[in-house]
Amino acid sequence: MVLGVADLTPERRDELLLKVAEKIERFDMITPAIFFLEMSKPLSFVGSQALLSFAPMAGLIMNEKLLEEFSQVMADRENVERLMVLLEEREAQKRKKS
Numbered sequence: 001m002v003l004g005v006a007d008l009t010p011e012r013r014d015e016l017l018l019k020v021a022e023k024i025e026r027f028d029m030i031t032p033a034i035f036f037l038e039m040s041k042p043l044s045f046v047g048s049q050a051l052l053s054f055a056p057m058a059g060l061i062m063n064e065k066l067l068e069e070f071s072q073v074m075a076d077r078e079n080v081e082r083l084m085v086l087l088e089e090r091e092a093q094k095r096k097k098s
Helices: 010-026 030-058 064-074 077-097
Strands: none
Touching (some): 010 064, 010 077, 064 077
């Protein structure tokens, strides 16, 4: 079953974005991720649909429901912007600690 953006609560959306931001930060890829997101923002809907098309195969190695939810979140450009802001905030916090 494919979820629609309306099926995800704002809390779940934020939870998914936070998980992605944490993984990006863990691999120290914040700057490249922001650069990639900025470049691909106009194609976010197309990219999210591509994720959906690979969900059945990707389900063999990761949670298919999670992938479907994330693809629905990323279909909205505002959520791409939210992720970028979250990453920028984490980068700023990291700089303050250094």
